Amino acid sequence: MLLVKEIKKTLFSITFVVFMTALLVMAVSQDVIDFSYDIITEPKLGEDYGIQQKEIPELIMPAAFSSLYNEFIANEYIAYPIGFYKNVKLSEADREKMAEIISVLSDVSVDDLLGYDVSSNTQDKMVITLDGSQNYAVQEDGSIIISKDDEVSEIKDNMEVTLSAEISYEEFKKCMKRADDIIGGGSNYSEDSLLRYSYVAVTYEDAVKSYQLIESADKFTGAYARFFCDYVGVILSVLPVFIAVAVCLKDRRAKMNDLIYARKTSSFRLMVSRYFAVVIAVMLPTVILAYISNSTVWGEYSGMSIDYLAPLKYTIGWLMPSVMIAAAIGMFFTELTETPIAIAIHGLWWFIDLNAGVNRLRGIHNLFELTPRHNSLRNTQIFLDEFNTLTTNRLLITGVALLFVAATVIVYEQKRRGKLGSYGKIKNYIAGMANRKSKSAS
Amino acid sequence: MGKSKTTLQVWQIAKVNLRHNFLPLLLLAVVIMILTPILFGTTGLDSKAAAVPLEMLISIIGIILLVPIFQPEQDEEIRDLVASKYVDSTYVHLIRVIYSIIGIVLLVMVFSIFMIMFGCEITIELIGGTIADAMFLGAIGLFTSAVTSNAPVSFMIPLLYYVLNLTMKSRFGNFNLFSMMSSDYHPNIWLFVSSIAFIVIAVLIKRGFDKKYRLV
Secondary structure (H helix, E strand, C coil): CHHHHHHHHHHCCHHHHHHHHHHHHHHHHCCCCCCCCCCCCCCCCCCCCCEEECCCHHHHHHHHHHHHHHHHHHCCEEECCCCCCEEECCCHHHHHHHHHHHHHHHCCCHHHHHHCCHHHCCCCCEEEECCCCEEEEECCCCCEEEEECCEEEEECCCCCCCCCCCCCHHHHHHHHHHHHHHHCCCECCCHHHHHHHCEEECCHHHHHHHHHHHHHHHCCHHHHHHHHHHHHHHHHCCHHHHHHHHHHHHHHHCCCHHHHHCCCCCHHHHHHHHHHHHHHHHHHHHHHHHHHHHHCCHHHHCCCCCCCCHHHHHHHHHHHHHHHHHHHHHHHHHHHHCCCHHHHHHHHHHHHHHHHHHHHCCCCCCCCCCCCCCCCCCCHHHHHHHHHHHHHHHHHHHHHHHHHHHHHHHHHHHHHCCCCCCHHHHHHHHHHHHHHHHHHHC | CHHHHHHHHHHHHHHHHHHHHHHHHHHHHHHHHHHHHHHCCCCCCCHHHHHHHHHHCHHHHHHHHHHHHHHHHHCHHHHHHHHHCCCCHHHHHHHHHHHHHHHHHHHHHHHHHHHHHCCCCCCHHHHHHHHHHHHHHHHHHHHHHHHHCCHHHHHHHHHHHHHHHHHHHHHHHHHCCCHHHHCCCHHHHHHHHHHHHHHHHHHHHHHHHHHHHHHC
């Protein structure tokens, strides 16, 4: 059977040996191969249950506003659009937009906010005319005198701009979203980041509720299987691309292409068998490893209802779509170009997704994520809340992977019929262009 | 007379290789460089923050430019052709290594100048450290390529090293790829020296294989 032959070919390759080593090293180094040190126990009264993020408007609103105002004054906003530090400086137009948001939140006028310049407070005396009706006078002591029409008010160099008491939480969140959009996303004011201003101690009741959820929804083993998938998913989202590239390049290196092209086997059968051979070869050791990891806690929950199928369910549902897309991209671009360019293409997606995933570590999901994250044994409620998004994402990724497989079949068939060249032609074209340039120069 | 003939030979080998092997790789490296300011902040960073884009993305240029050095000869027809030539293949490999390292140095410097223009605090240590990171990643891939003659595995090893550094950097000591983000430049000396050692060993291993192949 072709599928079995392809599986054997994949399993007995050096790429697969390196993959297996990497899988083991990752599982061991991230401490997800043996969970016996981390047993989930029922909370007891008087224990320290840690802290948690909780959406408490009274904590979030003043802290987030104060942070936004300070960043506005410095015109330097910290953001992590793809998980990495970005120091955003706004243009004058965007700064005005930001001033409008702060004005709505604080009742201080936009002109007052924009006219306030910390860098000028050491001057002897400086008058800034804004629109003819307003004058700012910065004095020796750093204080600022603002005169508007006949009214004169004094503001110290640490002008106190506070959050208006009349702002509702909903209105506040809308303003923060606008601020986040102006900064370019991933700022301290995005919906998820706002929660970072609100850490509270976990109460006994919360701890019990969390435990009961792990007991009823996860049946304990689900929590461990999910945590295993979180770490292993990081490398399983990228390594299959190498295996797929190696499998496809092997024919070319062994000069077997023409021989295979002439065979009776259809392109569909050949490509689909090869594709699923890679997926099965990757998934088999992963499922075994997931069971080895999960079984380390089975004894701790004897007499309790545990889900023995959790490792299988999670590896198939959580990890397999990522494996499928990596293998599909690997095969498609290798058949199309006959080069390992798929590694660069998929590697880039993986790199961006991995870093964007830092913002989703709690178990938040989005539609286009490559590697779902849930970096905790707990947070079952978040998992349940996000389950629909996760399911849609996994189905979408699987669908796209199958589309790539279909495209690979078409490409292979066209090559078989001699209607499609390869990257060699593009490479020759680039070299040819360089040749022409050097000739015309000489 | 003999010297000028050698210079001409080196230049001709370099010219052909640059055109046919290096140019597409250089284009890919430039794409990575262009993407870096889009993905990372590259404005007004102090040396610690500036190390982030340099260590995390610019260092990957080393994998792109150094790992495929032995790739053309992995095609049997090209290997037969090279083996039949008077010029020693080690000579060709060394020329490729030299222009690839020059490529890494130039690209890192161009990107560093770009960051300086946008108000980042870029020091000589930071530039040197980035070059060392890039060379080390490329060198371990090149070494793997010499041992296995397998392109995907050759790219896989530096990527795995990169991932393990991300997840357990504290355990890598003097071989930590991302130490400059913590203002520690000491590991970069180790990385640089090791990269030279890996490159030399890789070229020697390849030379050994080529000799064996010629004898067969």
